[in-house]
Amino acid sequence: MALCAEGASLTIQHKTLLQATDVQLVAGEITAICGPNGAGKTSLLRVLAGDASLSSGRVCLNDQPLAHWVATDRAQTLAVLPQHSSLEFAFAVEDVVALGRTPHNSGYQYDRQVVSAALAAIDGEQLRQRNYMALSGGEQQRVQLARVLAQLWEPSPHGERHLLLDEPTASLDLAHQVLLLNVLKNFAAQGVGICVVVHDLNLAARMADRLLIMQNGSIVASGSPVEVLQAELIAHVFGVHVELVAHPKHEIPLVVL
Amino acid sequence: MSRINPRTFLWLAALALVPAMLFGLLLGPITIPFSAITDSLLQPGLRTELNGELQSQFLILSQIRLPRMLLAALVGAGLAICGAAMQGLFRNPLADPSLIGVSAGASAGASFVIVFAGGWLQAGHGNETLGLSLMAAGAFSGGFIAVLVVYRLATSASGPLNRGTSVATMLLAGIAISALAGACNSALSFVADNDMLRRISLWQMGRLDGANWLRVIMAGLALVLTVVGLLGQSKALNALLLGESEACFLGIDVEQLKRRVVLLTALCIGVSVAVAGAIAFVGLVVPHIVRLLIGPDHRFLLPSSALLGALLLVFADTLSRVIVAPAELPVGIVTALLGVPFFFSLLVRQRTRVA
Numbered sequence: 001m002a003l004c005a006e007g008a009s010l011t012i013q014h015k016t017l018l019q020a021t022d023v024q025l026v027a028g029e030i031t032a033i034c035g036p037n038g039a040g041k042t043s044l045l046r047v048l049a050g051d052a053s054l055s056s057g058r059v060c061l062n063d064q065p066l067a068h069w070v071a072t073d074r075a076q077t078l079a080v081l082p083q084h085s086s087l088e089f090a091f092a093v094e095d096v097v098a099l100g101r102t103p104h105n106s107g108y109q110y111d112r113q114v115v116s117a118a119l120a121a122i123d124g125e126q127l128r129q130r131n132y133m134a135l136s137g138g139e140q141q142r143v144q145l146a147r148v149l150a151q152l153w154e155p156s157p158h159g160e161r162h163l164l165l166d167e168p169t170a171s172l173d174l175a176h177q178v179l180l181l182n183v184l185k186n187f188a189a190q191g192v193g194i195c196v197v198v199h200d201l202n203l204a205a206r207m208a209d210r211l212l213i214m215q216n217g218s219i220v221a222s223g224s225p226v227e228v229l230q231a232e233l234i235a236h237v238f239g240v241h242v243e244l245v246a247h248p249k250h251e252i253p254l255v256v257l
Numbered sequence: 258m259s260r261i262n263p264r265t266f267l268w269l270a271a272l273a274l275v276p277a278m279l280f281g282l283l284l285g286p287i288t289i290p291f292s293a294i295t296d297s298l299l300q301p302g303l304r305t306e307l308n309g310e311l312q313s314q315f316l317i318l319s320q321i322r323l324p325r326m327l328l329a330a331l332v333g334a335g336l337a338i339c340g341a342a343m344q345g346l347f348r349n350p351l352a353d354p355s356l357i358g359v360s361a362g363a364s365a366g367a368s369f370v371i372v373f374a375g376g377w378l379q380a381g382h383g384n385e386t387l388g389l390s391l392m393a394a395g396a397f398s399g400g401f402i403a404v405l406v407v408y409r410l411a412t413s414a415s416g417p418l419n420r421g422t423s424v425a426t427m428l429l430a431g432i433a434i435s436a437l438a439g440a441c442n443s444a445l446s447f448v449a450d451n452d453m454l455r456r457i458s459l460w461q462m463g464r465l466d467g468a469n470w471l472r473v474i475m476a477g478l479a480l481v482l483t484v485v486g487l488l489g490q491s492k493a494l495n496a497l498l499l500g501e502s503e504a505c506f507l508g509i510d511v512e513q514l515k516r517r518v519v520l521l522t523a524l525c526i527g528v529s530v531a532v533a534g535a536i537a538f539v540g541l542v543v544p545h546i547v548r549l550l551i552g553p554d555h556r557f558l559l560p561s562s563a564l565l566g567a568l569l570l571v572f573a574d575t576l577s578r579v580i581v582a583p584a585e586l587p588v589g590i591v592t593a594l595l596g597v598p599f600f601f602s603l604l605v606r607q608r609t610r611v612a
Contacts (some may be wrong), residue, residue, distance in 0.1 A: 049502075049506065051502050051505065051506075071505075071508040071509065071510055072508035073508075074508065075506060075507050075508030076508070078506070079506060080502075080503075080506045082500070082502065082503065085499065085500070085503075086348065086499070086500045087498055087499050087500075088348065088349075088350075088498075089348075089350075089498050089548070089553035090548070090552065090553060091498075091552065091553055091554070092552065095552070095554060099495060099496055099499060099507065100507070102492060102493075102495070102496045102507040102508065102509070103507055103508035151507065
């Protein structure tokens, strides 16, 4: 039971964004994708989300090709948090989070409980009645996160759940980055397979069970953070010379400029 | 946020319709006393006696004012709910049937039918039902093509990631469509004879003075279909506000949703143009006011817009009959006078985003 891409390629207007890529996201694991700008991180995420028409290969969710899924069943099993949100209507925050309950028919009362719990999980209870349009970028990002959490809140009858997040930490302050880390770890512990695009290599190493490094539309390294984070690889991929030192508490390397 | 409870608002709007309709019935070039309504309804016997005044008042009420007021309510409700649904579809609060060329497309379609089928209809083959249905079909086709073209242009302009629709492109496409429809109208006017010309000019300026029971029934049928159809899509429309991809991730069949909304709005606008011409700005102003008061949730926005749209057009129609009595202004002028300042204020607020 997993979300996997097999030989997936994506070409848009003669530009290859993703080259015959194989990925397997395992339930209960956090996979982080790192790489320079334009390396194909978002493309890979869109392919896994079924949001792009592949030029070759296929994507399977729990052993069934994504295209064969009934839309609402899939939405109960796979949730996606895009990089930017284009919501331009003045919903109250709780209504935005409640949109995550769209694929479920679990009733108004139960949905309200899920919305409360999801807001609590992202430290957003005090935002509940606020106007979404009046929030700061970081607050909006947390609210969108609560929305996808609410979408995958309970085990799906259609197999293991998977959550894809595109740079969820981009506009979060340090405290909320740590909060996000813990929320994702919690979700993974419940058996949700998580794939997250992050720019900060140290944050990626801290949260991920598995780290993928992408360059020019291909995965160039994959493995545990300790295996992947090597000075030569970072120099090769990012063109930056870094030092690696041991984390004082955890078994991961720290990338230092 | 300080907003009104949506359910309370629905009840208030429904309640406010009652006095508005009553005033609409009683006011006009001839003011009818309230007792005329009660007398003619409760004591039909009085009418048949030699009571000439009550007799004529009853005729005015039943043959002129009542169908006209109902038509105003139905058309207003239809325009407003379509405006709300289109703004949801375009994810843009400036989408309005009259601004993005749907009404213009529809009136060009109606003119087309008047010119090319009018002669045939007048030759004695047709009756009013057939003529009006044909006109509605023409208006529907014109409106349908206009929505499709504008939607295609506005969504593809936003780039391969398809995030949102481009406001500028949408409004520009609306201008282009309106210009094209205007050109078609002019060309059709050029070949039309006098009688056709008079009828064509009717569609370009919304007016309700042609109201009769047949039109009320047609508008009623179209409105019922549209309201039932759109209310069924309200949860999906909410999800669509997040963006097309996001709605898809939430299990919404976006293509099907778009097809349904486009079809239903084209139907409703087409029929409303056929029975009352192109009445501007109701579809823009009403959903905006409702959103400010109760928020953007389509489950409440759609029915509330319908009620408030009915209220606004009944009010505007009463106004149009009273201010220059015994003559009357076409109601489209009144709604435009109310709507244009409102539209300007919206544009000023949106200026940064349009640019």
